[in-house]
Amino acid sequence: MSSSRQTVLVYLVIGLIIGFGIGFFTPGLIQPGEVNLVPSIQARGTLIVGTEAGYPPFEMYNTTTAEYYGFDIDIAQLIADELGVDLVIQDMPFDSLIAACKAGNVDMLAAAMDLSAERARELAFSDPYLQTNQVMVVNGSSTLEIDELADLAGYEVGAQTGTVQAADIQAAIDAGAAIVLSTYASVAQMFIDLDSGGLDAVFVDEPVYEVYAELYTLRTIYTVRAAPMVLYCRYENPDLLAVINDVLGDAFADGTMANLVDTWFGG
Helix, strand or coil: CCHHHHHHHHHHHHHHHHHHHHCCCCCCCCCCCCCCCHHHHHHHCEEEEEECCCECCCEEEECCCCEEECHHHHHHHHHHHHHCCEEEEEECCHHHHHHHHHCCCCCEECCCCECCHHHHHHCEECCCCECCEEEEEEECCCCCCCCCHHHHCCCEEEEECCCHHHHHHHHHHHCCCCCEEEEECCHHHHHHHHHHCCCCEEEEEHHHHHHHCCCCCEEEEEEEECCCECCEECCCCHHHHHHHHHHHHHHHHCCHHHHHHHHHHCC
């Protein structure tokens, strides 16, 4: 079993204990102005899901088959199947996802999005479905070592725009660390720049690092446990959130989630 899969499975169980055991991840009281969205989704025959399809192994796009695929895509497909509709993926920049969902351009978000207070103020969040590590990654030939993010002072660090990793680096900068933060719409380009020496380090989810470690000579120098990943939808649509949580609960109960973890994080 790969270290990534072990980490995913352990944190997945922990997330379930926390989330389902004490109900921390259950959204609060139904909001005023709620709208039943499920009948509209079923009438149109499609579930529209927002993502950023450049984040392997969570969401990717096959240019040959013109199909989206990945761990989050499979989960979104389970929800579409439960609703009896087709899955439609709307691919967009990561930092546009929340606004698109709030505006009603997509029904929900499935994009390896951690639970954060900032996001929870904007959108309703599902029960947790995955938890991994975040890692600071450097070129294999780099001699850089750190004990905390503040140790990156004087170095240029990459993170995807709109992610919690970018927010964490920015927080370290705000606290006085002279880090140069470069944000990227494309994780692929970020790793290209790391490999070419344009960046000193990049901060990403561990499964993403393991994908790119197959392409480049990389190593990790810092690891921190991430917040659980959740799916997001609008607070005004509690009926859709209920379906999402039912599907996630069933996937854990019947082994589907474990199989998806094995498919996308095994090795």
